Amino acid sequence: MGRRLPRRSSCGAMSLETFSLAGKVALVTGAAVGLGRAMALGLAGAGADVAVSDVNVEGIQDTCREIERLGRRSIAVTCDNAKREAIMALFAEVDRAFGRIDILINNVGAGARYRPEELPFEDWQRVIDISLTGTFLCAVQAGKRMIAQGTGGSIINIGSTCGMSGMGRGNLPHGAAKAGVNQLTRDLAVEWGPHRIRVNSIQPAQIATDAWVNGMTSMPWDFQAFEQHLLNGIPLGRLGKDSDLVGPAIFLASDAAAFVTGHLLFVDGGNLALNAAGSITWPAPKADS
Numbered sequence: 571m572g573r574r575l576p577r578r579s580s581c582g583a584m585s586l587e588t589f590s591l592a593g594k595v596a597l598v599t600g601a602a603v604g605l606g607r608a609m610a611l612g613l614a615g616a617g618a619d620v621a622v623s624d625v626n627v628e629g630i631q632d633t634c635r636e637i638e639r640l641g642r643r644s645i646a647v648t649c650d651n652a653k654r655e656a657i658m659a660l661f662a663e664v665d666r667a668f669g670r671i672d673i674l675i676n677n678v679g680a681g682a683r684y685r686p687e688e689l690p691f692e693d694w695q696r697v698i699d700i701s702l703t704g705t706f707l708c709a710v711q712a713g714k715r716m717i718a719q720g721t722g723g724s725i726i727n728i729g730s731t732c733g734m735s736g737m738g739r740g741n742l743p744h745g746a747a748k749a750g751v752n753q754l755t756r757d758l759a760v761e762w763g764p765h766r767i768r769v770n771s772i773q774p775a776q777i778a779t780d781a782w783v784n785g786m787t788s789m790p791w792d793f794q795a796f797e798q799h800l801l802n803g804i805p806l807g808r809l810g811k812d813s814d815l816v817g818p819a820i821f822l823a824s825d826a827a828a829f830v831t832g833h834l835l836f837v838d839g840g841n842l843a844l845n846a847a848g849s850i851t852w853p854a855p856k857a858d859s
């Protein structure tokens with residue numbers, strides 16, 4: 571007797587409803603400003619109740635109010651992701667307020683921009699603590715709860731293209747931490763697949779958040795020339811916007827991505843697809859051609 575083939579699924583039965591997050595509870599870390607705030611509001615817009623955390627107290631209170639204005643429940647919890655006790659307390663707050671968690675967006679990240687040979691050890695340690703260890707601790711706290719609930723879940727770790735290839739210009743600790751986040755993503759996807767907990771990562775590049783622009787304009791190079799250099803490496807021809815991460819985050823959080831796990835999703839305008847030699851390109855097309 572041969573093995574029985576699995577039953578065929580019905581084709582084309584999927585609807586936009588599959589992207590809905592109604593009835594789900596999410597936690598977004600680092601949601602006071604920038605990408606975290608945009609994704610928290612995006613999840614709420616798709617129907618989720620959303621807890622938000624950050625060290626920026628005013629910022630998360632504002633995000634929390636915006637989520638409530640969208641008709642969803644929210645709490646704002648002050649949490650320094652470099653501190654294990656603070657992360658434990660954050661999840662205890664989520665338990666008290668919602669009694670469950672279905673989605674975690676592990677968004678907090680930090681950098682320390684030095685030449686490698688001048689990087690103070692304390693800065694290396696701080697970046698690893700916040701970006702890698704903090705991401706791991708949040709994932710484990712969420713994963714434990716999702717396993718106990720028995721209803722699966724979605725964990726989305728925010729990585730970076732600088733964890734995929736060398737970027738230079740002081741990105742060493744940031745890149746090393748994000749490369750660790752990528753492997754954390756793959757290993758947790760494998761470990762927790764049997765619990766229907768999907769673990770994926772979004773890899774942004776050159777998203778012009780306020781913090782990113784402030785950081786880049788304070789560096790010892792001409793910003794306009796630097797921006798043009800970046801644009802030469804982005805086939806879609808523009809820098810990213812906060813809102814560019816919202817659709818990918820809703821997709822990965824939702825049942826539309828039910829069979830997607832261990833995936834690193836580039837949201838980089840094609841930056842990583844391009845060989846550096848390709849940044850010398852055809853002249854821009856004429857407007858009337």
Ligand SMILES: NC(=O)c1ccc[n+]([C@@H]2O[C@H](COP(=O)([O-])OP(=O)(O)OC[C@H]3O[C@@H](n4cnc5c(N)ncnc54)[C@H](O)[C@@H]3O)[C@@H](O)[C@H]2O)c1
Nearest residue numbers: 600602603604605625650651677678679730774776777781
């Ligand atoms: N902007 C980009 O181009 C870009 C590119 C690649 C990856 N990323 C990643 O995306 C994520 C968000 O980036 P962003 O550009 O929105 O940054 P951002 O600086 O605008 O926001 C980061 C948020 O994290 C909070 N935060 C910082 N340290 C914290 C800590 N120890 N504990 C709790 N909260 C803390 C900040 O207060 C802030 O609200 C980060 O993980 C970053 O590495 C961003």
